[in-house]
Every structure is written in structure tokens, then in C-alpha cells.
């Protein structure tokens with residue numbers, strides 16, 4: 001019986017940190033992934049996304065904190081309900097797709113050849129007799145996803161599944177993942193820098209910066225909690241809510257505001273996912289930039 005209440009989330013991460021020597025790759029991360037949710041994991045290079053995915057997968061042991069899947073701790077071992085597609089698809093190029101699938105069956109205690117086959121049959125289908133090394137980047141990704149889903153996971157972790165793919169292959173890869181979500185209610189955590197591709201498929205967002213969670217929750221709620229304000233240069237910044245990012249042209253100032261009432265003197269609208277994340281990323285870069293850069297972009301000084 002599943003002892004996890006729905007509002008507990010299928011995946012729970014509490015106070016998790018991971019240090020590599022003196023470097024904190026992930027610090028004090030707390031979030032939940034509700035069952036059946038599709039979460040975009042975004043953040044600048046080096047934010048800790050791959051480390052966080054490896055922690056949830058159980059491939060890396062946290063320095064502090066606890067991760068559970070379905071109430072069972074994940075610590076230093078791959079959880080049976082989790083599949084992880086790592087960034088560099090580890091496939092054997094010299095064998096055929098059929099042999100690769102057989103290897104998948106031999107290496108996993110729980111394996112559905114039928115499920116893996118279904119994934120290979122999606123879209124144009126993958127030739128089982130082709131050598132893995134001869135496949136296109138899109139077909140390689142499809143084989144990797146077939147191997148991941150053949151394990152019948154409840155949680156699918158994807159690290160940059162769309163990198164190196166052309167727009168059609170990106171779209172098709174996301175369709176394969178979303179088919180699994182629709183048919184089996186799989187919970188997905190997916191890291192990517194390709195924000196426009198994520199907007200259509202992700203209902204939750206996890207934004208990391210310097211190893212820390214900046215935003216987490218339902219996309220709709222996060223967007224509703226933010227406003228993009230546009231006003232003439234010199235308009236006083238809002239005093240309520242949190243100013244995330246400020247940018248100027250010669251005539252107008254644009255502000256990303258989190259929370260607070262709609263301020264007077266500004267034109268306000270809620271951002272879309274891409275503009276929200278872009279403004280957080282720019283604010284993050286400005287925080288790390290020298291003071292000279294901060295004064296050029298008008299970004300707020302780190303508090």
C-alpha cells in the first residue's frame with residue numbers, strides 16, 4: 001500500500017546539500033514533486049542541476065538532508081521506482097538496438113520488454129537491427145528513453161534530454177515523455193536550457209541558482225505571483241514585494257516583481273515562463289558580476 005499522502009509529493013527533498021570538497025554544489029534544497037507532475041529544472045551553468053538529479057536518482061549521496069520516493073529513503077543506491085537518463089547517453093555503439101534492449105532486460109530486475117518496445121515504436125519507429133552507433137541523435141535519445149521506461153519507473157529524471165537535437169527531434173522526444181505521463185502518470189523532472197520547449201509540457205518549475213532553490217511550485221501559481229512592470233526611467237521602484245530584476249532602455253525601466261500589490265505608476269502584467277526564467281537568470285548573472293556591471297544593467301545589489 002502507498003503510505004504517501006498525495007499532498008506529500010511522490011518525491012520529497014528536505015534540506016539536501018552536496019559538497020565536493022569545499023565546493024557546495026547543492027545547498028539546503030527543499031521541494032516536493034507531486035505525483036504525475038512534469039517539472040522543469042532550470043538554472044544557469046553550474047547551478048547544480050545535474051548534481052541534484054544524481055542525488056534524487058541515488059547515484060550521489062547527500063552530505064546533508066533526506067530524499068524520499070514514495071516514502072522510501074534514497075541514499076547511495078538507485079531507487080527501483082526511479083529511472084535516470086544522464087546527459088551523455090551511455091549506449092554501446094557496436095551492438096544493435098535489439099541487443100541493447102536485451103542488455104537492458106538483463107541488467108534490470110524489473111523490466112518490461114513490451115513497454116520498451118512501445119517506446120521504440122513511437123513516431124517513425126526505431127529499426128531494431130540498426131547498430132546503435134549508426135542512429136541519429138533523435139533515435140539515440142529514443143533508445144535511451146526506451147531503456148529508462150523499460151524499468152517501469154514511477155519517476156523519470158532527464159538531464160538535458162533535448163541537447164544536440166534538432167527542433168523536430170526535440171518535439172518528438174517531448175511527445176514520447178508526455179505519452180508516458182498521460183498513460184502511466186509518471187512523475188518527470190527534466191533539466192534543460194531550452195526554455196521555449198519546456199513551456200508547453202511542464203506544469204511545475206524548479207529554479208536553481210548557485211545550488212539553492214530560488215523558485216519551486218506550480219508554474220501557474222509562480223507566474224501569478226510575479227509581475228513585469230514597465231514605466232518611464234526614474235519611476236520609483238515598488239516598496240512592497242521583492243524586486244527580482246531591473247533593466248533599463250534609454251526611455252523605460254522594466255522590473256520583475258515578486259509578490260506584493262500591483263504598484264501605482266507602472267504598467268503591469270504577469271510574465272510568461274520564458275521571460276520569468278530569463279529575468280531570474282539575468283539577475284543571477286548580475287549578482288555575480290562586478291559592481292561595474294551591476295550599475296550598467298541597473299540590477300539590484302545582492303541583499
Ligand SMILES: Nc1ncnc2c1ncn2[C@@H]1O[C@H](COP(=O)(O)OP(=O)(O)OP(=O)(O)O)[C@@H](O)[C@H]1O
Nearest residue numbers: 020023024025043044045046047048049050051052
Ligand atoms: N564530481 C564533482 N567534483 C567536483 N565538483 C563538482 C562535481 N560535480 C559537480 N561539481 C561542481 O558543482 C557545481 C554544480 O555542477 P552541476 O554539473 O551540478 O551544475 P549544472 O547546473 O548541471 O551545470 P550545467 O548546466 O553546466 O550542466 C559546479 O560548480 C561543478 O563544477
